[in-house]
Amino acid sequence: MKEPQPKAQPKKKSDFLDALQKGVLLGAAILALVLPPVMYHRSHAPQTAHEIAHSARRSAPALADFGQVQPSDEVRRVANWSMTTHDHQKMSFIIVDKKQAKVYVFDPAGHLKASAYALLGSAIGDDTVPGIGTKPIALVTPEERTTPAGRFIAKPGISASRNEDVVWVDYDAAVSMHRVINFVKAERRLERIVSPYPAEHRISYGCINLPHDFYESAVAPAARTGAVIYVLPETRSLEQQFGLSDAPDGAKVAALDSQARQ
Numbered sequence: 615m616k617e618p619q620p621k622a623q624p625k626k627k628s629d630f631l632d633a634l635q636k637g638v639l640l641g642a643a644i645l646a647l648v649l650p651p652v653m654y655h656r657s658h659a660p661q662t663a664h665e666i667a668h669s670a671r672r673s674a675p676a677l678a679d680f681g682q683v684q685p686s687d688e689v690r691r692v693a694n695w696s697m698t699t700h701d702h703q704k705m706s707f708i709i710v711d712k713k714q715a716k717v718y719v720f721d722p723a724g725h726l727k728a729s730a731y732a733l734l735g736s737a738i739g740d741d742t743v744p745g746i747g748t749k750p751i752a753l754v755t756p757e758e759r760t761t762p763a764g765r766f767i768a769k770p771g772i773s774a775s776r777n778e779d780v781v782w783v784d785y786d787a788a789v790s791m792h793r794v795i796n797f798v799k800a801e802r803r804l805e806r807i808v809s810p811y812p813a814e815h816r817i818s819y820g821c822i823n824l825p826h827d828f829y830e831s832a833v834a835p836a837a838r839t840g841a842v843i844y845v846l847p848e849t850r851s852l853e854q855q856f857g858l859s860d861a862p863d864g865a866k867v868a869a870l871d872s873q874a875r876q
Contacts, residue, residue, distance in 0.1 A: 678697050701842070717732045727836070731809070747788040748788075
């Protein structure tokens with residue numbers, strides 16, 4: 615009788631399957647290295663047109679809103695600079711354009727609330743004379759009657775000489791914003807303040823005279839809640855006065871924003 619033969623072990627087949635599995639795994643690893651991934655995380659997916667527009671608007675420089683009012687280039691630059699750098703510290707801000715004899719009042723978000731003509735110091739200049747604030751007004755000479763340029767914090771107060779409320783621009787220099795005064799009829803202040811000619815508005819000793827309604831409805835409320843006042847220079851550049859260099863150009867920023875919305 616023959617002895618039973620032991621069952622053949624499927625060694626070769628196992629070796630073949632094992633090699634095949636290893637080959638598949640190795641091939642998959644190589645493909646993962648040389649081929650680009652087909653699945654992306656949401657954050658790496660291509661942006662939609664809406665997302666691109668939203669991103670462009672968020673990265674664009676802040677732009678002050680003048681509505682239908684067309685200010686001078688210098689006023690626009692300072693307003694946009696203040697908004698972009700947050701120099702106004704989330705307060706209202708007021709811009710005094712001495713060259714054009716106009717005043718602009720903005721809310722903290724940079725929206726123009728109102729604008730009006732003003733009367734300013736009769737002398738051309740951006741500095742105050744030392745000690746001018748304590749000098750009797752009758753002794754102030756014509757060349758000393760300047761409205762100082764600079765950045766100021768509005769301070770509501772009372773004028774001792776007239777016993778009425780004012781907004782101090784530079785208390786030490788006795789420079790304030792107040793309702794237009796008309797004590798000397800020959801000065802024609804009520805006529806001058808509505809004139810379209812800037813030279814007609816140079817008549818005060820340095821204070822900024824404003825139309826009654828404009829002062830009461832725009833300037834005084836802004837000062838009570840906190841406001842920065844920018845008095846633009848007329849003998850110096852904006853760069854020299856405020857250290858301002860690359861303030862956003864309003865037209866350029868508006869064009870970029872319009873393009874982003876398309």
